[in-house]
Amino acid sequence: MGLISNGTTVFDNGAMASGFSGAMTFIASATASSSSSLDFTSGISSTYKEYKFYFVDIHPASDQTFLQFQADTGTNTSYNQTVTSTYFTAYHDESDSGAALTYNTSYDLAQATDFITIADRTGTDNDQCIAGSLHVFDPASTTFVKHFLANTNCYEQSNYSSQVLVGGYFNTTTAITRFRFKMSTGNMDSGKILMFGLN
Numbered sequence: 001m002g003l004i005s006n007g008t009t010v011f012d013n014g015a016m017a018s019g020f021s022g023a024m025t026f027i028a029s030a031t032a033s034s035s036s037s038l039d040f041t042s043g044i045s046s047t048y049k050e051y052k053f054y055f056v057d058i059h060p061a062s063d064q065t066f067l068q069f070q071a072d073t074g075t076n077t078s079y080n081q082t083v084t085s086t087y088f089t090a091y092h093d094e095s096d097s098g099a100a101l102t103y104n105t106s107y108d109l110a111q112a113t114d115f116i117t118i119a120d121r122t123g124t125d126n127d128q129c130i131a132g133s134l135h136v137f138d139p140a141s142t143t144f145v146k147h148f149l150a151n152t153n154c155y156e157q158s159n160y161s162s163q164v165l166v167g168g169y170f171n172t173t174t175a176i177t178r179f180r181f182k183m184s185t186g187n188m189d190s191g192k193i194l195m196f197g198l199n
Helices: none
Strands: 002-005 008-012 024-035 038-040 050-060 067-073 083-093 099-103 109-112 130-137 146-155 160-170 176-183 188-198
Touching: 024 038, 024 050, 038 188, 050 176, 067 130, 067 146, 176 188
Parallel strands: none
Antiparallel strands: 002 008, 024 188, 038 176, 050 130, 050 188, 067 176, 083 099, 083 109, 083 160, 130 146, 146 160
8 A cells, every 4th residue: 555645656565755765864973071162064065954963961061051052154153143943841840849831932032143042951960961952954055044943851950850842943045054052151061962964
C-alpha cells in the first residue's frame, strides 16, 4: 500500500520514496572550558536547508544565568541581527511545591538585536546543566527570513526542572553564516555544542 499526495508518491510499500528521506550530517562541535562564547563561523551554507545544534551538559560559571544565542551574516562579528521571538516555560520543583506553564514576555524579542534567551536560569552546582537543541531553517536563503525553534531543559539554580520552548525568526533576507552561543552572565564553564546539517 502506498501514500500518494497530489500525484506524487511519498510512501510505496512501506518505504519512503527517493527525495523525501534525509539524513543528519555532523559538521562541527565546540567544547566549552571557561569560555566567554562558543562560535560556529564555518560550515553554514546552502549545502543544507536546515541546521540543528545540540547542547550537551552546558554548565555555567555564574549562578542564575541563561543560555543565549545570536547570528550574523558574511564575515560580520557584531552578532546583532534583528529578531522577533516568543518564550514559553514549563517548570516543576524537586519538592513538588511548585509547577506551572507560562508564556514569559520578559524574554520575548520584538524586532530587537539582543541575544535570544533559549534556556532558563541555571545554577552552578555540580549537577546543574542545560541540554537541548536549536533548529534553524534555511539560514542561507537570500529570499526569506530565517526561522528557528529551540527546545531546552535545564536544572535551575532553585532546584527546578525547566522545559523552555522558543520560536522566532531573524528578520533578514541576507544569508546567515555564523552563530554565537553564550551565557547571559559570566562564562560557559563546560559542555559541548554539536552542529548538524539536514538534507
